[in-house]
Amino acid sequence: MISLLLACASEPTLDRDLWGVPEHFPDPAVPQDNPLTPARVELGRYLFYDFGLSDTGTRSCGICHETAKGFTDGFVRAVGTHNDIHPRNTLSVINAAWRGELGWVPGSNLTLEQQLLIPLLGEHPIEMGMSEALLLERINDNPLYPPLFEQAFGDAEPTLEHAAMAIAGFERSIIGGRSPYDAWLQGTPLPEDAERGRALFFGEETQCSRCHGGLFLDSPTNQWGQVTAKHGAFNTGLYNVDGEGAYPETAPGLIAKTGRARDSGVFRTPSLRNVALTGPWGHDGSVGSLQDMLDSYARGGRLVSSGANPGDGATNPHKSKHIQGFDLSEAQAQDLLAFLDALTDESLLEDARYQSPFCPFDINDTGTPAEADCIPDSRPPELLP
Ligand code: HEC
Ligand code: HEC
Numbered sequence: 088m089i090s091l092l093l094a095c096a097s098e099p100t101l102d103r104d105l106w107g108v109p110e111h112f113p114d115p116a117v118p119q120d121n122p123l124t125p126a127r128v129e130l131g132r133y134l135f136y137d138f139g140l141s142d143t144g145t146r147s148c149g150i151c152h153e154t155a156k157g158f159t160d161g162f163v164r165a166v167g168t169h170n171d172i173h174p175r176n177t178l179s180v181i182n183a184a185w186r187g188e189l190g191w192v193p194g195s196n197l198t199l200e201q202q203l204l205i206p207l208l209g210e211h212p213i214e215m216g217m218s219e220a221l222l223l224e225r226i227n228d229n230p231l232y233p234p235l236f237e238q239a240f241g242d243a244e245p246t247l248e249h250a251a252m253a254i255a256g257f258e259r260s261i262i263g264g265r266s267p268y269d270a271w272l273q274g275t276p277l278p279e280d281a282e283r284g285r286a287l288f289f290g291e292e293t294q295c296s297r298c299h300g301g302l303f304l305d306s307p308t309n310q311w312g313q314v315t316a317k318h319g320a321f322n323t324g325l326y327n328v329d330g331e332g333a334y335p336e337t338a339p340g341l342i343a344k345t346g347r348a349r350d351s352g353v354f355r356t357p358s359l360r361n362v363a364l365t366g367p368w369g370h371d372g373s374v375g376s377l378q379d380m381l382d383s384y385a386r387g388g389r390l391v392s393s394g395a396n397p398g399d400g401a402t403n404p405h406k407s408k409h410i411q412g413f414d415l416s417e418a419q420a421q422d423l424l425a426f427l428d429a430l431t432d433e434s435l436l437e438d439a440r441y442q443s444p445f446c447p448f449d450i451n452d453t454g455t456p457a458e459a460d461c462i463p464d465s466r467p468p469e470l471l472p
Contacts, residue, residue, distance in 0.1 A: 109264030111272050112302065115184035118198065121252045123259055126238040131257025133235060134250055136443035139225040139465025140207065141168045142216035147464075148206065148254065150448075151214070152180050154441050157364030157431075158261065163372035171212035174338045176372035178357060179365050181435065182303060184259035186318075186358075191370045193320035193341055193355045199255035219247045226250065229465040261441055263360055263432035277429055284426025287419055293384065294409040304359040304430070321407040322352035324388025324400035325369060332405040335396045338371050351405045361435070363428050377427055381420050387412025448472070 101108070101117055105125075108115065117123050134140060136149040146168045152158040158179045165173035175191050189195055189202045197205075206214035207222070226232045226245040233243040240249045268285075271277045277285060289296045289312070298319055300308030307319035320341060326334045334340050334352040341350035354370045368374040374383065383389035387410055388401030401412065415423075435441065446461035449472045 106260055107262055109262070109269060111269065112185070112262070112264050115259060115262075116187075117184065117259060118200075121200065121256060123256055124239070126235075127240075127253045127256040128260045129257075130232075130235040130239040131253035131255070131260075132441075133231070133444055134226075134254050135257050136445055137225075137464045138445075138448060139229065139467070139470075140215060140217060140222065142221060143168045144466040144470030146215050148203070149443055151177050151206070154438075155364075155436055157181060157361040157435075159365045161366070163367050165214065167212050167214040168216040169213050171214070173212050173214065175370050176367065179361060180258050181261055181263040181361055181432075182358065183261065185303060186305075188318040188355055191338075191354045191357075192344065193318065193353070194344060199258050200251045203251055203254050203258075222247060222250065225465040225467070228467065229463075231462065232465075261435075263435045265434045266360065266432040267429040268426075269432070271429070278425065280422050280425035281429040282426075283419075284422035284424070284429075287423050288426050292413045293415075293423075294411070294413075295384070297409045298356050298407070299359050305356050307356070318355060320353050320355045321409075322354075322403060322405045323384070324352075324403045324406035324410050325373065325383065326352060326389070326391060326396055327398035327400050327403040328396045330398065330402075332403045335371070340370075349405050352403065353405070359427065360430050361432060363431050364436075377424055378420065381415060381423055384410065385413055385415040385420075 101114055101123055103114070106123060121127070134148075135152075136147050138144050138147045138150070140147055151160045151165050153160055158181050159177040162177065164175060165177045167173065178191065183189070183199060189197050189199070195202075207217050208215075208219070223245055232245055236245050236249060237243040239253055242249070267275075267277055267281065271285070276282065287293050287295075288299075291310075296304075296308055296312065297310075298307055298321060300306050300312065301314045305318060306314045307316050309315050322332070322334075322340065328335060332348070332351050339351060341353035342348065344350075362368070363377065366376070368377065368380055374380045383400070386401055388399065388403055388406055390399050390401065391397050400406065444462055445464040450461065
């Protein structure tokens with residue numbers, strides 16, 4: 088009891104009503120030095136959608152993490168500001184406040200404040216192509232920002248640290264907990280097909296919930312349905328390019344960090360919330376439909392028969408013991424798909440709190456009179472289309 092009180096005391100209190108934290112969600116992990124204030128979240132929203140935060144003016148966080156696509160981009164693999172192809176598929180930022188692990192490859196151990204420096208400043212691949220100096224130059228040139236920084240941090244002078252804190256705050260405010268499945272968790276029945284799909288998903292036959300368990304469907308569970316760890320990472324038998332369990336060289340999995348053969352093809356289990364919106368699927372976007380994903384699991388691994396990386400994932404020696412294959416009738420597949428659909432929180436897509444505050448990408452201050460009222464972002468004139 089005492090340790091519980093101490094644990095609570097070390098967390099800043101968060102106004103659950105203000106941020107719309109659903110009743111059945113626990114408190115999110117908000118770092119003590121970056122409380123979620125309306126002014127920080129608002130500044131973060133501007134920065135998240137600002138095309139001026141990429142060297143060529145063609146990328147923002149929000150263009151790769153688009154609201155309508157469940158905060159992903161619809162690409163097989165993300166494409167950076169210089170057309171570098173990212174080795175992996177874009178992950179959603181919805182409910183990131185509850186994520187203990189960020190990224191496809193487990194063990195990165197990053198906070199949201201640290202993670203966003205990768206797309207912003209990273210060079211392998213180049214995603215937004217910024218440097219700290221260019222970032223500050225762009226922000227300083229936009230009269231919009233000093234008052235926003237002043238309100239958020241009591242200091243009108245923009246810094247990279249404050250920008251990162253604000254963006255992370257905005258990300259923490261993106262909460263999705265109003266899907267039909269959430270209603271079910273609170274006592275409202277699911278449509279019949281989704282209910283049958285739910286039973287399959289949590290059943291012994293498919294084993295889905297052994298890896299996709301817990302509130303966010305991203306935690307491993309034991310045979311009694313109890314969550315055993317906050318996050319898991321597995322080889323799900325998507326590839327077997329050398330017959331010995333290798334995944335393609337562009338995205339080999341956790342083995343790239345550890346060098347251990349058994350970490351080949353091991354990626355973090357993503358949350359399945361809003362999964363119907365976040366395609367294409369898989370760490371490299373190589374799964375074109377949810378039906379294909381189900382077929383791969385039912386087969387006990389994917390058969391890649393053509394293209395650059397042929398091989399039978401079902402015989403991958405490093406795949407998880409929970410990927411054994413099962414019989415799946417056409418009707419059962421439809422039910423499972425109905426359940427996956429029931430994980431979508433439609434209210435997120437139209438929520439004004441998550442929309443871009445700026446003019447559309449190709450209008451800005453050169454817009455037609457009706458559109459000229461909108462707020463220009465930080466792109467310098469020479470980068471406007
Ligand atoms: C060029 C497209 C692109 C841009 C721009 C981009 N991201 Fe991402 N984002 C990705 C990809 C790809 C991943 C998956 C990275 C990985 O782990 O392999 C990702 C992952 C993430 C994650 C981890 C989500 C999770 O569940 O683990 C967060 C958080 C995130 N991005 C936030 C941001 C923020 C904030 C910005 C702006 C500063 C940003 N991203 C800009 C493509 C992009
Ligand atoms: C052994 C653990 C495990 C089991 C069992 C499992 N999954 Fe997964 N799931 C994962 C991992 C890990 C990934 C990411 C794999 C990758 O891309 O390499 C994933 C990815 C997915 C994706 C794609 C998500 C995205 O955003 O790209 C879907 C959909 C999915 N699983 C649904 C299911 C369903 C339905 C079942 C049951 C038939 C199931 N999973 C069983 C671990 C598992």
